[in-house]
Amino acid sequence: MSVKRFDPKQTTTLQIPAKVLQANTSQHVIDNSKVSSQSSAARIGFISLGCPKNLVDSERILTQLKNEGYEIVSTYHDAKLVIVNTCGFIDSAVQESLDTIGEALSENGKVLVTGCLGVKEDEIREIHPSVLGITGPHAYEEVLAQVHQHVAKPEHNPFLHLIPDHGIKLTPKHFAYLKISEGCNHRCTFCIIPSMRGDLDSRIISDVLNEAKRLVNAGVKELLVISQDTSAYGVDTKYRQVIWQDQTIQTRLYDLCEQLGNMGVWVRLHYVYPYPHVDDIVPLMAEGKILPYLDIPFQHASPRILKLMKRPGNIDKTLERIHRWREICPELIIRSTFIVGFPGETEAEFEELLDFLREAQLDRVGCFKYSPVEGAKANELPDPVPETVKEERLERFMTVQAEISAHKLTQKIGNEYQVIIDEVTSDGAIGRTYADAPEIDGVVHLTDEFEVEPGDKVWVQIIHSDEHDLWGVKVED
Secondary structure, eight states, X not given: OOOOEEOTTTTOOOOOOOOOSOOOTTOBOOOHXXXXXXXXXXXXXXXXXXXXXXHHXXXXXXXXXXXXXXXXXXXXXXXXXXXXXXXXXXXXXXXXXXXXXXXXXXXXXXXXXXXXXXXXXXXXXXXXXXXXXXOOTTOHXXXXXXXXXXXXXXXXXXXXXXXXXXXOOSXXXXXXXXXXXXXXXXXOTTOOHHHHHOSOEEOOHHHHHHHHHHHHHTTOOEEEXXXXXXXXXXXXXXXXXXXXXXXXXXXXXXXXXXXXXXXXXXXXXXXXXXXXXXXXXXXXXXXXXXXXXXXXXXXXXXXHHHXXXXXXXXXXXXXXXXHHHHHHOTTOEEEEEEEESOTTOOHHHHHHHHHHHHHHOOSEEEEXXXXXXXXXXXXXOSSOOOHHXXXXXXXXXXXXXXXXXXXXXXXXXXXXXXXEEEEEXXXXXXXXXXXXXXXXXXXXXXXXXXSXXXXXXXXXXXXEEOSSOXXXXXXXX
């Protein structure tokens, strides 16, 4: 059998902090060893809930706290107060946030709340009236001001308490999230993000690129580009033109990808709304400038349901584009998310969705049962789908996708891929190919391989697969 070697950068020569305050996979609590200082009277506890976009907000707040000399601690009882950065996207996330606030109050007594759920102050105070303060998402300065009210600024010597140029990161050293904008201009009927985070607010491209350079200089080997709507980047600035490193570039996705592609690291795009100009990005992937990986939340395949969702509804055109993308870049990986049981979804429309899955042959797929979210327009739609039907459709959906995924991963057996190592355990190393984003996609198991470290990039031949993960052995470069 001939061996194919897949290199996502052909043209270019995990230790997640301990979740001490509460053991939950959606939480990130700063590891004290990363940010400890000498200011024992000014200790702050911090819990970050929700998505990577929220994680970036947490990193910025923590960096500002550290810049002012505060010490970030990893237990309730060592902290003068606790900050909870909340998620409020769906009902289960709201409940987790409220439960976490309650636990922090019980264990510490002094709690500040920020993040997406913070826009529902009345709801929080009805359940937890004793919280010290509440702010919404990306309210960095307001959070700091509230901290100052309750924990005096420590005496701080910046020459003794140094902060790295890239700030405090909650991810492992070798990968980082690069948030390029806030908010969203869409009004999808199942989503309340714009009411929490506002309309699209893009960062100027020079600021984004400068941050990316700092991260790369600090040892980051994979940049995960995130926003609520990555494809819309720069629209609100009218694609503002700037000079960066003696070049004139525009604040738009293509220019961003082109420049990031020159930094010699993996660049991965998340939350890409399928605008027509996404077609222009795929050739950059084929050239090896950025990873051939697109995270596109298609949500459904029925034109009528997509219209009710206020999403693009020409599914035939979507399939044509997917086929065309793969013609341009055969190595392209597409991940997506879907909703089953949306109000009014018929059995025939659900079958349309399954047919789309079989035709599109997507590589990585997540699926959720529709859940009413307070404030979402979809709640007003008629003909809600019974919970038992939602559950049955979810199981059928995942059965179809599991078969597709298992088949695609089987095709990788015998081929060689560059793998970035995330962690080394007692069983061996665990890493990812370009086809897998951290914490949401599959992994590559390198059983009994201990001569590597997190962040190493090694060549691996795939020897086994299941419907989610791969197993491989290290080979020579």
